Amino acid sequence: MPTTLLMGVVGSTAYGLATTSSDEDRLGVYLADTADILGLRAPAVMTGSRVGTSPDVTMHELYKFATLALKGNPTVSELLWLDDYVVATEGGLSLVGIREAFLSTRNVRSAYGGYAVQQSRKLLSRHEAGKGGFSSDVARRTAKHGRHCMRLLRQARGLLTTGQLKIDMSDQRDELFAAGELAARDPRAFAELFEKEFAAMDAVESVLPDQPDLARVEAVVVELRMAALRDEATPR
Incomplete structure (x- = not known):
């Protein structure tokens, strides 16, 4: 079963711009089952998202989340900069810990x-x-x-x-x-x-690097996949 790594409240509520008509939006990243990643459905699984309502929740698979964040996608990137989280696993916090690596x-x-x-x-x-x-x-x-x-x-x-x-x-x-x-x-x-x-x-003189630190991001993504594989292989 997919594992939620990180989830938080985003949108107008997080921005401090909510009104009486604003909904609470949640965004998260999950890790797909290793068996699905290794199988024939891997491309569809890794680029997938899950959307729910009440509250509105959008969840991206780790690969999709990382690739969108590396492109600077504003909606996705903000998840890594929240003050607190609804769900924050060790794996999810490892993504928060390298949030600067996604930037360029x-x-x-x-x-x-x-x-x-x-x-x-x-x-x-x-x-x-x-x-x-x-x-x-x-x-x-x-x-x-x-x-x-x-x-x-x-x-x-x-x-x-x-x-x-x-x-x-x-x-x-x-x-x-x-x-x-x-x-x-x-x-x-x-x-x-x-x-x-x-x-x-x-006109701003940027302090950011010209390119994101792809190697650092990839190392964490690979470690999260390997950790899931080791966990699944451990007898219960």
Whole structure:
């Protein structure tokens, strides 16, 4: 049976940006059964995810989690920077212990900045398509969309500057919510603000390495697989 290595509360709750309508999102990484990894279904098993509801939970297999984190995927990477966890095994904490090894300047700029740019453009196109007026629900979702675009840029700037990913953004809550309201009210003004924030992020002199430490990550992934194999081979 797959083993959960690490699980924590992510999303708006972790960012300190939750509202009364926010759900609690959980993210985790699990280790697939060794027999499945060694069998013919290995590619599908290793690139798999499991999704549940009540609460919303997304779990990635170790291989998928590691490869996404190495690419700088913001949603996946944040799991390694939480203050506490719902589940934290020794194996899971070994991933937390090498979290800096997943980082690189190019991938952080590309993943965080690229995703934020993509989403900000969607906001503008949505506004152009709905000039007749938005419903209150669409406006609410647009505001949420806008503040998270801005959050990504702020987190990326901090990560490039310090080498540490700041999860709790509650000290910037008012600014981020104001940016979200601007996105809903005046997307073009939001686009101008976004460009300034993006330029500030892009101008940062990064303290991160040019490439992630692939060898260090791989060593931990292999050790987790080997430990599972040794455990399964031990008589009960």
